[in-house]
Amino acid sequence: MSPTSFPKSDIRVLLLEGISETAAGIFADAGYSDIRRFDKALPVPELHRELREAHIVGIRSRTRLDAAAMAEARKLFAIGAFCIGTNQIDLATAKHAGIPVFNAPYSNTRSVAELVIAESIMLMRGIVQKSAQCHRGGWSKSAAGSHEVRGKTLGIVGYGHIGTQVGVMAEAMGMHVIYHDIETKLALGNARHAGSLDALLAASDIVTLHVPETPATRLMIGEAQLARMKPGAHLLNASRGTVVDIDALADALARGHLAGAAVDVFPVEPEGNAEAFASPLCGMDNVILTPHIGGSTLEAQDNIGAEVAAKLVRYSDNGSTLSAVNFPEVTLPGHQGSHRFLHIHRNAPGVLMKINEVFSSTGINIDGQYLRTDPELGYVVIDAASDRDQAGRLRERLASIDGTLRTRVLY
Numbered sequence: 137m138s139p140t141s142f143p144k145s146d147i148r149v150l151l152l153e154g155i156s157e158t159a160a161g162i163f164a165d166a167g168y169s170d171i172r173r174f175d176k177a178l179p180v181p182e183l184h185r186e187l188r189e190a191h192i193v194g195i196r197s198r199t200r201l202d203a204a205a206m207a208e209a210r211k212l213f214a215i216g217a218f219c220i221g222t223n224q225i226d227l228a229t230a231k232h233a234g235i236p237v238f239n240a241p242y243s244n245t246r247s248v249a250e251l252v253i254a255e256s257i258m259l260m261r262g263i264v265q266k267s268a269q270c271h272r273g274g275w276s277k278s279a280a281g282s283h284e285v286r287g288k289t290l291g292i293v294g295y296g297h298i299g300t301q302v303g304v305m306a307e308a309m310g311m312h313v314i315y316h317d318i319e320t321k322l323a324l325g326n327a328r329h330a331g332s333l334d335a336l337l338a339a340s341d342i343v344t345l346h347v348p349e350t351p352a353t354r355l356m357i358g359e360a361q362l363a364r365m366k367p368g369a370h371l372l373n374a375s376r377g378t379v380v381d382i383d384a385l386a387d388a389l390a391r392g393h394l395a396g397a398a399v400d401v402f403p404v405e406p407e408g409n410a411e412a413f414a415s416p417l418c419g420m421d422n423v424i425l426t427p428h429i430g431g432s433t434l435e436a437q438d439n440i441g442a443e444v445a446a447k448l449v450r451y452s453d454n455g456s457t458l459s460a461v462n463f464p465e466v467t468l469p470g471h472q473g474s475h476r477f478l479h480i481h482r483n484a485p486g487v488l489m490k491i492n493e494v495f496s497s498t499g500i501n502i503d504g505q506y507l508r509t510d511p512e513l514g515y516v517v518i519d520a521a522s523d524r525d526q527a528g529r530l531r532e533r534l535a536s537i538d539g540t541l542r543t544r545v546l547y
């Protein structure tokens with residue numbers, strides 16, 4: 137266990153939104169004892185209060201870490217998104233504050249893909265309506281409107297980690313798979329590029345959305361796109377609530393243009409399980425509504441807890457930023473026998489020279505130096521065999537260099 141510039145017992149780890157116990161276990165095993173856990177997203181005033189004392193924060197998709205939240209988080213040095221999406225975090229503000237953000241890009245993808253496959257069959261068979269009728273004492277034994285998925289066309293919008301897995305599973309059930317993506321993607325199996333979003337919408341019996349939340353995907357499925365879908369087709373959205381115009385979707389369903397939908401994500405979602413949920417889709421028997429649980433399986437949450445906590449511990453103990461989503465990536469070896477100085481600065485000419493001057497002026501030899509920059513940010517890591525007092529003084533001098541955003545020493 138490597139000590140850091142202040143005792144690990146003083147490093148506050150804040151874990152929100154019911155992040156898996158696995159994560160807390162990994163922090164504890166690495167010597168972190170000040171771990172505060174909450175099973176829901178916090179209301180803004182409480183979030184800001186908690187952030188003031190946190191050095192590391194872990195969130196899921198619900199907590200907004202915007203510029204106002206970050207302004208409160210004066211001690212924060214790392215953020216973990218214990219999920220895939222990082223749209224809830226102001227990545228640029230975090231970066232300019234010298235705070236790397238880590239996420240779990242794969243761990244829950246299978247869970248989402250399995251749900252989409254299950255829902256595709258449920259929708260094509262009209263199972264939710266039939267189940268609702270039975271619960272109400274009805275009995276409508278009929279094949280009308282019920283179809284096998286075999287031989288039908290599945291259109292995947294966003295052919296990334298989730299979209300590709302959905303495609304492979306759908307083909308195993310005999311479906312034709314087409315996809316649309318803004319990047320050139322290797323088609324798996326017999327999947328075919330649709331040519332355009334419009335072409336995909338016109339050709340698919342089921343359309344499933346797997347794009348991230350970006351300015352380009354905001355309301356990418358609105359009235360015009362829904363109108364292009366085949367009459368009687370189905371729409372699934374387990375991506376982000378902002379991707380679909382929910383009123384337009386409700387209208388297309390009410391008019392019978394679409395036969396059904398499965399929606400897991402919403403433009404506005406409750407903060408926690410105690411808050412009521414409302415949506416224009418509520419009350420429609422042909423719509424599967426789920427409370428943003430695409431990635432909520434015990435397997436996925438366990439894997440995510442382990443993956444993101446390990447990345448945060450590694451950064452905190454060792455300085456490595458491998459796979460950070462907003463930061464220059466550095467993979468570092470151990471630093472036995474030397475102190476490790478982390479220096480994060482605005483990328484401007486001359487900073488590196490000044491850092492090196494600090495060391496050369498004291499005659500301390502540099503054992504290893506690592507540097508990664510992007511146009512905005514520089515991250516320099518220096519291993520040097522100073523004594524503890526010297527290290528403290530060196531750190532102060534490094535911190536006083538113009539453009540410095542953050543410094544730490546790992547002993």
Ligand SMILES: NC(=O)C1=CN([C@@H]2O[C@H](COP(=O)(O)OP(=O)(O)OC[C@H]3O[C@@H](n4cnc5c(N)ncnc54)[C@H](O)[C@@H]3O)[C@@H](O)[C@H]2O)C=CC1
Pocket residue numbers: 220221241244245248293294295296297298299316317318319346347348349350352353374375376400401428429430431432
């Ligand atoms: N419902 C839930 O619980 C979960 C939801 N998600 C959501 O699913 C999204 C996708 O996840 P992954 O497949 O792992 O991400 P990914 O990054 O592997 O794939 C996203 C794909 O969308 C494409 N894309 C981006 N902008 C596009 C545009 N404007 N038009 C067409 N394609 C576009 C990308 O090129 C990429 O291939 C996440 O960003 C997240 O928002 C992820 C996990 C769980």
Ligand SMILES: O=C(O)C(=O)COP(=O)(O)O
Pocket residue numbers: 196197198218219220221222244428429430431432
């Ligand atoms: O991984 C994602 O992006 C998700 O949407 C899952 O979010 P959650 O961790 O379930 O709040």
